[in-house]
Amino acid sequence: MAKLRTLCYSIIFAPSTKNITILASFASLGVSADLIKALNENHIESPTEIQVKTIPFLNEQDTDFIGLAQTGTGKTAAFGLPLIQKIDGSKPYVQAIVLSPTRELAKQIAKQLFRFTKYYPEKIFTEAICGGDKIDAQIEKLKRPTQIVVATPGRLNDLLDRQAIDLSQVEYVILDEADEMLNMGFKKDIDRILRFAPKERHTWLFSATMPEEIKQLIKQFMKPDAHKVEVDKEQLVNKNIEHFYTLCDNVKEKVPMLLKFLKKQGNQQGIVFCKTRATVRKLAAQLEEKGLLAKPIQGEMFQSERDKVMRMFRSKKTQILVATDVAARGLDIKNLGFVAHYNLPEQIEYYTHRSGRTGRAGRKGLSMCFVVEEELEPMEDIEMELDIVITPVATA
Numbered sequence: 001m002a003k004l005r006t007l008c009y010s011i012i013f014a015p016s017t018k019n020i021t022i023l024a025s026f027a028s029l030g031v032s033a034d035l036i037k038a039l040n041e042n043h044i045e046s047p048t049e050i051q052v053k054t055i056p057f058l059n060e061q062d063t064d065f066i067g068l069a070q071t072g073t074g075k076t077a078a079f080g081l082p083l084i085q086k087i088d089g090s091k092p093y094v095q096a097i098v099l100s101p102t103r104e105l106a107k108q109i110a111k112q113l114f115r116f117t118k119y120y121p122e123k124i125f126t127e128a129i130c131g132g133d134k135i136d137a138q139i140e141k142l143k144r145p146t147q148i149v150v151a152t153p154g155r156l157n158d159l160l161d162r163q164a165i166d167l168s169q170v171e172y173v174i175l176d177e178a179d180e181m182l183n184m185g186f187k188k189d190i191d192r193i194l195r196f197a198p199k200e201r202h203t204w205l206f207s208a209t210m211p212e213e214i215k216q217l218i219k220q221f222m223k224p225d226a227h228k229v230e231v232d233k234e235q236l237v238n239k240n241i242e243h244f245y246t247l248c249d250n251v252k253e254k255v256p257m258l259l260k261f262l263k264k265q266g267n268q269q270g271i272v273f274c275k276t277r278a279t280v281r282k283l284a285a286q287l288e289e290k291g292l293l294a295k296p297i298q299g300e301m302f303q304s305e306r307d308k309v310m311r312m313f314r315s316k317k318t319q320i321l322v323a324t325d326v327a328a329r330g331l332d333i334k335n336l337g338f339v340a341h342y343n344l345p346e347q348i349e350y351y352t353h354r355s356g357r358t359g360r361a362g363r364k365g366l367s368m369c370f371v372v373e374e375e376l377e378p379m380e381d382i383e384m385e386l387d388i389v390i391t392p393v394a395t396a
Contacts, residue, residue, distance in 0.1 A: 026051075030059040031081050034119040039077070042115055048074035051081075053229045058082035058204070064226035065204040066218065070356050073231060075206045076112050079174050083148070084113065086172065089122030092145035094165065096172040097197070099153055099190065101180040102326075103130035103303065104310070109176065110150040124148065129165075131155045132303035139164040153181060153189035160196060167196045178207040179214055179349060184326060187213065194221045208356065209349045241355050243390040245369035245379060254342060254370045255286055261340065261368055262292060262320065268337030269313065271321045273354050275343035283342060284322040294320040325350045333357065338366040344378055348385045 026036050026047055039045070047055070050069040058065060059082045069075055079098075087095050100106040110128035117124050129138050129151040135158060142149075142165055149156075149165070159165040173194065175181065181190060194203070203222050207214055218226065246261070248254050258272065272287075274280045277298040287294035295309045295318045312318040313333070325345060336358045345351050358365030369390060371379055383390055 026055075026081075029055040030085075031055065032085060032120075034121060035081055035084065035116055038116050038118045038120075041118070044077065048078075050074055050229070050231045051078045053231065054078040055082055057227060057229070059085060061227070062202055064202055064222040066222070066226050066228040067204070067206045067231075068208070068210060068229070069206070069231040070208050070352065075176065076109050077116070079176070079204055079206060080109070080113050080116055083172060083174070084117055084120065084124060087122075087124050087147045089124045089147065091147070091169075093169050094146055094149050094167065095170060096148045096174065097156070097167065097170055097193070098148065098150040098174040098176055099156070099181065099193065100150060101152070101177050101184050101186065103132050103152055104306075105177065106130045106150045106152055113148060113150070126150060129155050129159065131158075135159070135162075153186040153193060156193055157189050160192070167193070168198065170197045170201055173197050173201055173203045175203070175205045175207075175217075178205050178217070179209045179211060180353065182211070182213045182217070183347070183349070187217075190217070191220075208352055211349065240363065241358060241365035241367050243355070243367045243369075243388050244393045245371055245390050246393055247376070248370055248372050251372055254372075255283070258340060258342060258370055259287070259290055259292075261370075262287070265338055267319070269316070269319050269333075270336060270338035270340060271323055271333075271354075271357055272340045272342050273323060273325060273345070275324070275346065277324055279343065280322050280324055287320060287322065292320060293318045294322055297321050297323040299324065299326060325354065335363070336365075338368065341367070341369040344369060344371065344375055344382070348382055351382050352386065 026039060027033070029047060029052065031039075050067060050073045054065070054067055055078060058079065067075065067078060083096055098109055100109055107128045107130065110126050113126045125144070125146050126148040127141055127146045127150070129142075129149055131152055131154055135155070138155075139159070139162070142159070156165070160167070175190070203226075205214075205218065205222065246257055248257050272283065274283055277300055280296045280298045284294050284296035295312060297306060297309055309318065309321070313321060339354050339358050341351075341354065345354060355365070355367040358367065369379060379390060382388075
């Protein structure tokens with residue numbers, strides 16, 4: 001009976017480029033010509049919806065702000081461009097901090113802000129402060145003029161403990177991927193950082209979802225009149241992503257079914273998500289044994305090992321990353337062809353984050369689930385909660 005739920009047809013998953021509707025030019029949003037020159041150089045030519053709704057407001061207003069939008073919709077430019085234009089490059093102290101859930105995402109944000117300011121008339125210095133790097137070296141870097149600090153919450157607290165960073169003149173605090181920071185257990189770290197920052201600061205919060213913990217954080221640390229922008233309110237998952245599942249007779253059948261699916265992807269790169277680090281290690285080894293270019297990304301790895309895997313992936317020496325949710329969060333990956341769910345996520349919000357790794361910048365994306373009979377009900381909960389349809393297919 002289980003197999004009757006599976007439609008027996010094959011699908012060629014070949015994402016194609018889709019043009020983004022040009023909602024406005026960056027100039028009309030109040031972005032300076034120097035910043036626009038850098039944007040064009042980085043092939044960012046037309047603003048996304050979150051950028052259109054966010055940039056003019058943040059340029060003109062000094063208030064708290066809440067931006068709700070999916071992963072991959074351009075949130076870094078949405079807050080980064082107005083932030084750069086508000087920073088005073090003649091003042092050598094920290095004026096803004098950007099909090100990020102992972103080292104990878106923090107470094108990605110810092111790199112983007114650096115690229116944005118390439119032609120900017122004022123010298124604005126951004127420093128990435130993350131766990132996994134030598135803290136003494138970071139302390140030395142912070143002795144130089146620095147206007148923006150992009151940090152993971154744990155490492156920023158370490159620096160506060162050592163009195164190695166001064167937040168007393170911070171005017172802007174940006175919480176990026178706020179829901180994920182709370183999911184990763186950074187609530188106490190964030191609370192402490194916000195208490196160190198001046199009360200008259202402006203707090204900008206960006207998140208893909210709005211769980212109860214986020215609402216509590218907003219109530220506790222943000223002004224009641226905080227301006228809120230929501231992109232695709234009724235579309236919790238990127239509408240450019242197609243969602244499918246294949247039903248396996250048992251857990252052991254997942255590996256051969258996954259192999260068939262991966263072989264159909266050709267040279268496209270993707271991420272396979274697992275629930276535990278042990279499953280990540282085992283599955284990556286199984287895929288490698290079958291001749292696939294697969295590497296694990298999980299929390300027990302040294303940062304140098306993670307960096308090596310990511311260099312291999314970006315140079316296309318590795319095709320598939322096998323990862324846990326936490327390890328994959330914030331990875332700077334462009335043109336990802338697909339994501340596969342070897343295990344369904346424990347939290348529905350994670351399905352949003354996982355799927356959001358593909359289908360970026362207007363391209364088509366693909367999300368494939370591998371489930372057994374007892375996982376059908378949790379999968380239906382995902383469909384109902386996120387208002388999506390996960391279509392049954394056969395990979396053979």
